[in-house]
Amino acid sequence: MDRLHLEDLAPGQRYGSPTRITVTAADVTGFAAQYDPQPFHLDEEAGRRSVFGGLAASGWHTAAMTMRMLVESDLWPAGGIVGAGMDELRWPRPVHPGDELHIETEILEVRPSRSRPEQGLVKARTTTFNGRDEPVQVLVANLIVPRRPEGAQQREERPSANSSRQAP
Amino acid sequence: MDRLHLEDLAPGQRYGSPTRITVTAADVTGFAAQYDPQPFHLDEEAGRRSVFGGLAASGWHTAAMTMRMLVESDLWPAGGIVGAGMDELRWPRPVHPGDELHIETEILEVRPSRSRPEQGLVKARTTTFNGRDEPVQVLVANLIVPRRPEGAQQREERPSANSSRQAP
Numbered sequence: 001m002d003r004l005h006l007e008d009l010a011p012g013q014r015y016g017s018p019t020r021i022t023v024t025a026a027d028v029t030g031f032a033a034q035y036d037p038q039p040f041h042l043d044e045e046a047g048r049r050s051v052f053g054g055l056a057a058s059g060w061h062t063a064a065m066t067m068r069m070l071v072e073s074d075l076w077p078a079g080g081i082v083g084a085g086m087d088e089l090r091w092p093r094p095v096h097p098g099d100e101l102h103i104e105t106e107i108l109e110v111r112p113s114r115s116r117p118e119q120g121l122v123k124a125r126t127t128t129f130n131g132r133d134e135p136v137q138v139l140v141a142n143l144i145v146p147r148r149p150e151g152a153q154q155r156e157e158r159p160s161a162n163s164s165r166q167a168p
Numbered sequence: 169m170d171r172l173h174l175e176d177l178a179p180g181q182r183y184g185s186p187t188r189i190t191v192t193a194a195d196v197t198g199f200a201a202q203y204d205p206q207p208f209h210l211d212e213e214a215g216r217r218s219v220f221g222g223l224a225a226s227g228w229h230t231a232a233m234t235m236r237m238l239v240e241s242d243l244w245p246a247g248g249i250v251g252a253g254m255d256e257l258r259w260p261r262p263v264h265p266g267d268e269l270h271i272e273t274e275i276l277e278v279r280p281s282r283s284r285p286e287q288g289l290v291k292a293r294t295t296t297f298n299g300r301d302e303p304v305q306v307l308v309a310n311l312i313v314p315r316r317p318e319g320a321q322q323r324e325e326r327p328s329a330n331s332s333r334q335a336p
Contacts, residue, residue: 035232036239037239058232063231064232068204080218086254091253
């Protein structure tokens with residue numbers, strides 16, 4: 001499969017992911033027990049009494065599940081998905097057991113690196129939605145993407161059943 | 169134990185955590201297999217050939233481990249550690265197996281909410297360090313912290329062997 005180089009990316013492009021994750025109570029409490037052991041992430045009753053209104057996934061769990069969907073998306077840069085840093089990360093709504101998550105990524109900016117001519121930075125917004133298409137996470141990340149080596153062929157579009165790449 | 173309200177927090181305060189986490193190769197590959205299955209997070213040899221120079225923890229794994237240390241820190245707001253959003257999240261250095269992580273949090277801003285008089289926002293920078301005291305993650309988060317209910321007593325300083333709170 002062809003992988004994406006900086007030259008393949010342009011502002012306005014949108015990438016989906018075929019992966020959807022249905023969140024279970026065991027997922028929520030399992031992640032929380034290891035990484036975010038606060039009552040509203042561990043116990044339904046404590047969740048109901050909290051600002052979340054019910055057992056709620058740790059935001060870091062939502063971020064981790066988003067990464068899983070991103071790794072399996074059509075946004076597949078040569079060199080992998082390597083973040084130089086985030087400009088934004090927020091969780092506008094809680095994620096509850098039973099929610100089915102999916103993502104959409106929009107390319108916001110593409111710029112060659114001044115100091116590293118072999119690569120560039122791509123700013124992309126990945127929004128994670130629940131089953132009612134409400135955003136539960138908004139992530140704006142700066143990804144390091146290699147430029148196409150000189151003399152290499154242009155990337156050919158590959159037909160794919162999973163492709164959800166859309167023209168801007 | 170007393171929990172912190174908005175009135176207890178002030179810019180310049182620093183909070184440590186007694187928790188230190190030594191990262192193992194099994195931790196790194198286990199998290200990656202579930203949430204970030206890219207070769208440089210799964211395989212030592214692939215890591216060596218990557219920009220990370222060796223098997224490297226997913227940045228989201230570092231973020232999750234940081235949250236664990238934060239939940240167990242002396243920064244213990246009433247209502248829990250609830251993030252309204254991040255202003256910054258970056259990973260200046262990779263985390264490798266064998267690294268022992270610890271955190272330090274500095275309060276940057278404290279402001280009452282205009283729309284929700286019972287709470288406020290606290291901007292805090294949590295830096296995660298490896299065993300050589302090099303930063304491996306910088307997180308600037310906006311936390312929602314309740315104000316002290318009217319008529320309630322001032323929080324008394326509690327002596328604690330674990331306390332690493334420092335005067336500014």
